[in-house]
Amino acid sequence: MNLNPSEISDLIKSRIQNMQLAATAKNEGTVVSVTDGICRIHGLADVMQGEMLEFPGNTFGLALNLERDSVGAVVMGDYEHITEGDTVKCTGRILEVPIGPELLGRVVNALGEPIDGKGPIAAKMTDKVEKVAPGVIWRKSVSQPVQSGLKAIDSMVPVGRGQRELIIGDRQTGKTAVAVDTIINQKGQNMFCIYVAIGQKASTVANVVRKLEEKGAMEYTIVVAATASDSAAMQFLAPYAGCTMGEYFRDNGMDALIIYDDLTKQAWAYRQISLLLRRPPGREAYPGDVFYIHSRLLERAARVSEAWVERHTGGKVTGKTGSLTALPVIETQAGDVSAFVPTNVISITDGQIFLESDLFNAGVRPAMNAGVSVSRVGGAAQTKVIKKLGGGVRLALAQYRELAAFAQFASDLDDATRKQLERGRRVTELMKQPQFAPLSVAEMAVSLFAANQGFLDDVDNAKILAFETALHHYMRQQHAALMDKIAATNDLDKEGEAEMSSAVTAFKKTWA
């Protein structure tokens, strides 16, 4: 006998007491047909677009198509028990999900119901799933960094709080790894995280959740899961539900990070719904408004001003800005970024992190292609010290790429070219980083400093990572004060530079 978390006598009592039993006029219709989770309903003359509909058997649906003589609706959840002739009632409500800090540490479905077996969620508030993004006057420029903890990303494609940065790449290129590493690195950075899993295997989601738990990241994270076995309606709704949960933090003057993993699958789910609703197919059989489903979702990721937070909280929180940073994920097929959905999302976001299978297979992980990955607004938010030291890395890699192809044919190279090639090779090696090992700002600064100042030039290429690890260890042991100073000020002054220079020189003597 299974016990349901809602079957607690106190809960039942309060529900019975709060029940409204007055007879009110309700709009009713009848089910005409049920096809793969889509219902055609006759009647319901007063239904609104996007309104929740009540089906028999405690099932709810969403009215999506309002036609002259019928209404097309998607059923959320199981639809096998719905038959022709069933009565459907209007509820007069738009779909809402629970929001608030009570959701942290939990795994929920697209409707905000717990699916982690840890009992009911005592969320006090709910909010609409579909909301309009804050307008122009309520926004603020992106000026604070999101530390991903990955050298390659923080130095070359910095992400700011409130930015939308796309993670794009083929399957098996480490897209989820980048996202999960970023979540893990948010510990102690005043950032709440929401991981929205769309159309993934349930086992993959379970793995991510377990990893987050292991690293202590679940305490500031909400996981919204619509797995591959959930209905297309749930997969379509999950990102909006997660976004609403994230907006709670944004609107209350906090910072939140949301990851949509991945939006390609959401577009597929929406395509399925649209085709079953008999909307006309367009390019790649997607409906006409597939751009809008992503643009309205990503537009809700924003940095909002103090005035917005104050207005939203009714004056309880003042002088604080809020932000929702979005890292949408798009999976490409055989590197084709010119397909419909990838081009759409590239054009919506403020930059992209492009991951390549060739690099991944060559052992460059994260497999970021530094040439085509960009961040359009993150530069303004980048940590000072990383900005100062990271410029050289980008340049070295750009020159290296240019020369590398050309150098394959030339037998003897001049000294300057050879040096550039060697530097590029070492920087490429240095940008590698294992999974679940995010670096602090100070550690990153040390690595970039060493590369910039040419300390790596005489280190064997294969030993770069070992050298780096040992150097970090040495700096933490022998120069803790300097490391703390960098962490506190996020900057490296003249004396700091001198100290670091002598420290790295001293370390190199001991390291063989």
Add this chain to the structure above:
Amino acid sequence: MAENVTVARPYAEAAFALAKAGGALAAWQGALARMAVASADTQMLECIADPRIAPAALADLFLGVSGDLSVEQRSFANLLAENRRLTVLPEISELFEQLKNAEEDTREAVVSSAFPLDDAQVKNLVADLERKFGCRIKATVEIAPELIGGIRIALGDQVIDASVRGKLAAMAVSLKN
């Protein structure tokens, strides 16, 4: 079927406009109701579906069983036969009735009650409904023991459920959520 309603609407509107111009709403309503019954007959349905029967022959056959019709009504049936739309006659009849009711500012109410209602009760109920909806109400009373107690009133899409069964269902939903 929703699709049939869409097909039937222009026919119903055309018939209604004709009937209104000719001042023969009641006659048309009766004629359409008769034709609807005739078209829903199983033997007639077979004939309608048979591609070997030409539209003209089908129209003759249909008019033969539909009783006394005016010239306009006969040409209406001919047109339907020609367009192979005789099967939507029940929907046309229904829509025509709705249009007539809207014209006369009347709505039809189906009152389902668990127990028989006496005339005074029905009269009171109709008076209340007329006040609430601001139009005349034509009420039909049905006995539905499955409601357990109370009544349920349906005016088209709008349903006022004051039955014990409805309340139990509402309670079940709110307890499960």
